[in-house]
Amino acid sequence: KDKSAASKDSTPEGASKRQEDGAETPKQQLLDIIGSMKVEVSYRKKLQQLKASERKKQALNKLEGPDSEGSVPQGATEDTQRGKPLNPKLVKAASAVASSLPRNKEQTESELLAQLRRHEETTDKQKKGGTVNIRDVISEMTIKRQTPAQRSVRISRRISLQLDEDGQRIRPERSSAQFVDSRRSLKVGKRLNIFTKASAEPEDSLKTVSSPTIWDLEFAKEVAAVTAQPPRNGFEEMIQWTKEGILWEFPIDNEVGMEDDAEFHEHIFLEKHLEGFPKEGPIRHFMELVICGLSKNPYLSVKQKAEHIEWFQKYFEEKKELLQEI
Amino acid sequence: AAAALCWALRAARQVLPSPCPRQVRSYYVDWRMLRDVKRRKVAFEHADERLRINALRKNSILPRELQEVADKEIAALPRDSCPVRIRNRCVVTSRPRGVKRRWRLSRIVLRHFADHAQMSGVQRAMW
Numbered sequence: 494k495d496k497s498a499a500s501k502d503s504t505p506e507g508a509s510k511r512q513e514d515g516a517e518t519p520k521q522q523l524l525d526i527i528g529s530m531k532v533e534v535s536y537r538k539k540l541q542q543l544k545a546s547e548r549k550k551q552a553l554n555k556l557e558g559p560d561s562e563g564s565v566p567q568g569a570t571e572d573t574q575r576g577k578p579l580n581p582k583l584v585k586a587a588s589a590v591a592s593s594l595p596r597n598k599e600q601t602e603s604e605l606l607a608q609l610r611r612h613e614e615t616t617d618k619q620k621k622g623g624t625v626n627i628r629d630v631i632s633e634m635t636i637k638r639q640t641p642a643q644r645s646v647r648i649s650r651r652i653s654l655q656l657d658e659d660g661q662r663i664r665p666e667r668s669s670a671q672f673v674d675s676r677r678s679l680k681v682g683k684r685l686n687i688f689t690k691a692s693a694e695p696e697d698s699l700k701t702v703s704s705p706t707i708w709d710l711e712f713a714k715e716v717a718a719v720t721a722q723p724p725r726n727g728f729e730e731m732i733q734w735t736k737e738g739i740l741w742e743f744p745i746d747n748e749v750g751m752e753d754d755a756e757f758h759e760h761i762f763l764e765k766h767l768e769g770f771p772k773e774g775p776i777r778h779f780m781e782l783v784i785c786g787l788s789k790n791p792y793l794s795v796k797q798k799a800e801h802i803e804w805f806q807k808y809f810e811e812k813k814e815l816l817q818e819i
Numbered sequence: 820a821a822a823a824l825c826w827a828l829r830a831a832r833q834v835l836p837s838p839c840p841r842q843v844r845s846y847y848v849d850w851r852m853l854r855d856v857k858r859r860k861v862a863f864e865h866a867d868e869r870l871r872i873n874a875l876r877k878n879s880i881l882p883r884e885l886q887e888v889a890d891k892e893i894a895a896l897p898r899d900s901c902p903v904r905i906r907n908r909c910v911v912t913s914r915p916r917g918v919k920r921r922w923r924l925s926r927i928v929l930r931h932f933a934d935h936a937q938m939s940g941v942q943r944a945m946w
Contacts, residue, residue, distance in 0.1 A: 775880045
């Protein structure tokens, strides 16, 4: 019975929301159509129950008052007399829905309006920040009862599962139970409004990053110093050492730090560096020997070899006077 | 036991204050070690020059006058720049003799660490 009441509350809620949105987007219209279809199916059961309660009331009214139809205008006056009038759109929608349903139209309309009013009251309460009465919340919730079919399934699962650990045994049951209980789905029921939906704010426009000030750097250093906890075990110590550069990275790369992008011909054919030297004479002979030796050296980079040759060039230019005397 | 006595000697050495979280050895074992360190640094700086000037000197193609000039130049370099003055001392005790090159340790220290299983892959020989 509680479940039916809860579901009853949700659908007029949905109905009101739908009618408010109106024909905003085609998607909304589709949703409306689908939603309206839902209402027709489920509302009949609720209406039956409602009618049962209403008939009782009407019987009481008959006993008290002469008119049976008077209940409706009474209800209408009550509606108007209440402090907060309902949205006329909602009223119209309620009348439309009542007219679409086959049963007693006036009765359904009054019931719908009552539902809407209740919904409005709750929303007002929430807007004002009304505290969530835990008793109400708990009263809405029902005890989960196993159906005999489900019970048998669970027993069979228990028997089949190995007795490794208690936790492992219980877990698959829980996960399956959530999905198996289709009667009690997650989305049905009165909204408890305990959690507030986090508003998805659009990302702030990228702030122009000014050059990091000294204070920012100091703060960053402080944070790093505080967060750098001493290593808890040998692995963390090794990680720290690797970051600092004390420990090599494994698997060992023999060519770490040796980024020689030059091709082999740049190492071997070094004659283009010899353009500054005289073409004849002992110096040329000497430099050719130097180049021969450098080309056979695999340990130097091209830059280092070029530096050697440049040094010799400078040296001989300085000693030109001396050389001309000879 | 003998090594422990040697380690008692500590010489003062100024170390620039650096933001280093771990413990840093702020002293060299003794002054001789300090001097050796200095020599190594200077030799590294002048290594290339020495190589080139020696290349000029030690060949039979260039005229002798040039080679004599080169001789004078290399003599003018600082004395500590020659690699011959470097002595491979023990890193822990600064012992000049009995130092194994692979570990840079003197024989006594090496034995001490190996016996305490602090040298990876080093075992007492037995055959």
